[in-house]
Amino acid sequence: MRVAPFIISALVTTGLVVALNVQLPSGKSKTPRLGYFLSPQYGFWKNAEASNASFTDHKKIQGIKSKVDVFFDERLVPHVYADNNADAYFTQGYLHAKFRLWQMEFQTYVAAGRLSEIVGEDRLATDKYFRRLGMVYGAENSLKATESDPATKEACDAYTAGVNAYITALQPENLPFEYKLLNYKPEPWTNLKTALFLKFMSWDLSGQGDDLTYTNAKTYFGYDDFMKLFPVVQDSLDPIVSRGTTFGAPNIALKVPQKMDSLYFGRKDIVENTPTLNPDKGNGSNNWAVAGSKTKSGKPILCNDPHLGLNLPAIWYEMQITTPDCNTYGATFPGAPAVIIGFNDSCVWGVTNSGRDVKDFYEIQFKDSTMQQYWFDSAWKNTTFRKEIIKVKGKPDVVENIAMTLFGPVMYDNKFAAKDNAGKYYAVRWKAHDASNELKTFYKLNRAKNVVEYNDAISTYQCPGQNFVFASHSGDIAIKQQGAFVAKWKQQGDFVMPGTDSTYLWQGIIPQNENPYMINPIRGFVSSANQQSVDSTYPYYLGRPNNFPLYRGFIINRKLNAMSGITVEDMQKLQADNYNVFAEIARPVLLKYLVTSNLNIGEKKYLEIFKQWNCNNDLKEIGATVFKVFWDSVEVNMWGDEYAQTKLTLPWPDESALIESLMKDSTYNFADDVRTPNKKETIADIILISFQKAAKQLATLEKENKLEWALYKDTKVEHLLKLPALSRFHLPIGGGKYSINATKQNHGPSWRMIVQMTDNIEAYGVYPGGQNGNPGSKFYDSFIDTWAAGKYYRIIFIKKEAAQKSEQMKWHLTFEKA
Amino acid sequence: MKLITSILLTALLSFAIGLYTTLPWFSFVFCSLIVAIAIHQKPWKSFLSGFVAVFVLWVLLAILSDTPNEHLLSTKVANILPLGGNYVVLIFITGLIGGLISGMAALTGSFVRK
Numbered sequence: 001m002r003v004a005p006f007i008i009s010a011l012v013t014t015g016l017v018v019a020l021n022v023q024l025p026s027g028k029s030k031t032p033r034l035g036y037f038l039s040p041q042y043g044f045w046k047n048a049e050a051s052n053a054s055f056t057d058h059k060k061i062q063g064i065k066s067k068v069d070v071f072f073d074e075r076l077v078p079h080v081y082a083d084n085n086a087d088a089y090f091t092q093g094y095l096h097a098k099f100r101l102w103q104m105e106f107q108t109y110v111a112a113g114r115l116s117e118i119v120g121e122d123r124l125a126t127d128k129y130f131r132r133l134g135m136v137y138g139a140e141n142s143l144k145a146t147e148s149d150p151a152t153k154e155a156c157d158a159y160t161a162g163v164n165a166y167i168t169a170l171q172p173e174n175l176p177f178e179y180k181l182l183n184y185k186p187e188p189w190t191n192l193k194t195a196l197f198l199k200f201m202s203w204d205l206s207g208q209g210d211d212l213t214y215t216n217a218k219t220y221f222g223y224d225d226f227m228k229l230f231p232v233v234q235d236s237l238d239p240i241v242s243r244g245t246t247f248g249a250p251n252i253a254l255k256v257p258q259k260m261d262s263l264y265f266g267r268k269d270i271v272e273n274t275p276t277l278n279p280d281k282g283n284g285s286n287n288w289a290v291a292g293s294k295t296k297s298g299k300p301i302l303c304n305d306p307h308l309g310l311n312l313p314a315i316w317y318e319m320q321i322t323t324p325d326c327n328t329y330g331a332t333f334p335g336a337p338a339v340i341i342g343f344n345d346s347c348v349w350g351v352t353n354s355g356r357d358v359k360d361f362y363e364i365q366f367k368d369s370t371m372q373q374y375w376f377d378s379a380w381k382n383t384t385f386r387k388e389i390i391k392v393k394g395k396p397d398v399v400e401n402i403a404m405t406l407f408g409p410v411m412y413d414n415k416f417a418a419k420d421n422a423g424k425y426y427a428v429r430w431k432a433h434d435a436s437n438e439l440k441t442f443y444k445l446n447r448a449k450n451v452v453e454y455n456d457a458i459s460t461y462q463c464p465g466q467n468f469v470f471a472s473h474s475g476d477i478a479i480k481q482q483g484a485f486v487a488k489w490k491q492q493g494d495f496v497m498p499g500t501d502s503t504y505l506w507q508g509i510i511p512q513n514e515n516p517y518m519i520n521p522i523r524g525f526v527s528s529a530n531q532q533s534v535d536s537t538y539p540y541y542l543g544r545p546n547n548f549p550l551y552r553g554f555i556i557n558r559k560l561n562a563m564s565g566i567t568v569e570d571m572q573k574l575q576a577d578n579y580n581v582f583a584e585i586a587r588p589v590l591l592k593y594l595v596t597s598n599l600n601i602g603e604k605k606y607l608e609i610f611k612q613w614n615c616n617n618d619l620k621e622i623g624a625t626v627f628k629v630f631w632d633s634v635e636v637n638m639w640g641d642e643y644a645q646t647k648l649t650l651p652w653p654d655e656s657a658l659i660e661s662l663m664k665d666s667t668y669n670f671a672d673d674v675r676t677p678n679k680k681e682t683i684a685d686i687i688l689i690s691f692q693k694a695a696k697q698l699a700t701l702e703k704e705n706k707l708e709w710a711l712y713k714d715t716k717v718e719h720l721l722k723l724p725a726l727s728r729f730h731l732p733i734g735g736g737k738y739s740i741n742a743t744k745q746n747h748g749p750s751w752r753m754i755v756q757m758t759d760n761i762e763a764y765g766v767y768p769g770g771q772n773g774n775p776g777s778k779f780y781d782s783f784i785d786t787w788a789a790g791k792y793y794r795i796i797f798i799k800k801e802a803a804q805k806s807e808q809m810k811w812h813l814t815f816e817k818a
Numbered sequence: 819m820k821l822i823t824s825i826l827l828t829a830l831l832s833f834a835i836g837l838y839t840t841l842p843w844f845s846f847v848f849c850s851l852i853v854a855i856a857i858h859q860k861p862w863k864s865f866l867s868g869f870v871a872v873f874v875l876w877v878l879l880a881i882l883s884d885t886p887n888e889h890l891l892s893t894k895v896a897n898i899l900p901l902g903g904n905y906v907v908l909i910f911i912t913g914l915i916g917g918l919i920s921g922m923a924a925l926t927g928s929f930v931r932k
Contacts, residue, residue: 001929001930001932009922009929017847017919020915034915036842040876040879040912041839043843045879047891172839172840177891725894725895726898775894776887776890778888
């Protein structure tokens, strides 16, 4: 034994192994454990799926009652045939886990405020935000409701068991790629995680409209100017339920508080820079259904495209679920059972976001900073405390002690707020906190046979409110804005409210039968695109108009009104339509004010392009880019000077506020640039300055070859971790915020579905992603090009006997009871 | 002859132990060590045996996974790691890592006997 050389080489060997076995710091993050990650028997090489891989398998498994057959078509969409519902949901859980485990886990960690556990203290603020908003609190409450219903309890239990069946059998070398990259493992799934996932979607779709920043704006601008920037009426509104519909007397007689001018509208609250996360303002969707009277086939056609962030793995997963009482196909959420948007033998349904305000803030007067007592209705009330423990990777746990009031959690206090927020406390009342069983609605919709059952299915739906569109084979079409909506007086909840007395409390939930509803209208179609559901004759307040984008609904209705003899191809063209109706409205107004006498050659060139443009945001249109750059410039030059005078966080007004002011009001006080005290600018001055600045920008874009709309917009679908290598960039697709094809840079139609309820149901779908969440699989992003091109896949919806013989089914996975 | 045998044996044992993935990924280090103790060679030959065995094993296994995958994932990983998307370099580095550890373990083993 040569001791010294032995010890030295042993140490070097050990050192090498250790260095390759730990995560090394790399910039702001960490490398994977390189030896593990690159090992061909353990690491990422094992996730490299063969392009001719077979998904045929026969498994003996515990947790099912009888045999289940899964047939995969060539797009890797599973068609599940089970003898009972529990086995079907078990299988759904298993398949979601098999193909999308990392994504469903990751998204529920975010919802649970546990991101710091995976990525460290960088994301502590995100976790605190969700914990304090009451995400987990709300999920726990909803879970109780879900589990108290036998059908949804069975579905959740089976789903959870299916996910866990996959996880427990998972061999280390088959861990999904991202776990190996980030060095952690999946943990067992629970019903609470399903509830958390659904709550997160609740936030994504109803968590917008930040009352605190609007309160700042009201204080900063003063009430009158505030109302000009954030008006309560939108002139161009074409509501979901047509104008002229009469509404009955309200069942809830609202009591408006006394002295509101001083106590509510006139308050001068400043809420400084409170840490806030907002869901993407564009989260919304389109849906419509056309009756047989307007279609060539004589049967209804329903279309839906939900607009969400464009991510990989995709948020949706297509599948068919067939049991004795249910034969349905559609888009599902990995993380929850049932089909969310889809169809069955008899009918088809879809959803768009209602946008109704169900999240309000109340300022709390605590006795002292211990937050143990608060003043309410002339007495001191006691708080309770909710402890939220946040684990942080590589650091000690962080404990949040959240005071709970009768309103809800005190989201902002002296530990979670800007340091200048001297002694202010804000509690949040959010409908999502309350117990509710949204799953029940989807469970019933999956099985609904007619419009009566559709109405029954959605009757229990609470949060986030949705516009449920419906069509049946028998010919009915309908749309209902359904949810637990707060009965509000005008502008209640737009700003922070006093939390010291009950006059500002929510006065009740609007009874179901008073929710906006349209069935079989004479005009032959129903539609929604997140616009306000009703006009101002409706006896309750919907919420600030900034939550209700105007223009997609406007153009959808205009086009549908003009169409007849509609075919599926017509509907495909409509979903992918790039017409920019806001540009159509704004262009003549801008041209009216633009003084062209002194423009230079470059500016004249862009002006000509702008004038000749056909208002289509098609991918090669330069006019679309010219309009966007010009309009953005107008907004910035009109309002930017006022906004620059303050460090407060303020919301930016909507384009509709500006265009409607410019159309009505030839003296617009915001036109004056407050930075030029000796000069009072007119609208024409600002339009000219804006155009000239825009022209400079456009010239730069021209040099960079980024003038064409798709090149300028540069649509991308990013991996959830934002890793460029796992993302898709520079997608050739047009559209935009104001078009039916609402594709922006990283947000847009996350699922497109068109279903014609003929005897042989004709269904089409596509989403920007793929069925397999494994970046090493060819099915990871296989649908993206089709989606970008505005094309669709024909959906296969067949019985088991047909599936067994069909050449379209490529692989067969069976589960048998062990 | 000893060289060839120790290379083959190290490769075989390393592959075999790598099939028990509940053990850590670096378990093959003990295979290289034990073979080098059992088949005594000059230190540099032991190092070479250990290195070549696992370098070739890992490169082969990587190619076996990579080729039917049509270099889809390896190209992506070669972009996540700073390799400019070059999957060949990635395969080489894979082999290098395994080979170096194995070589050092074998070297260590060669010093056990004189």
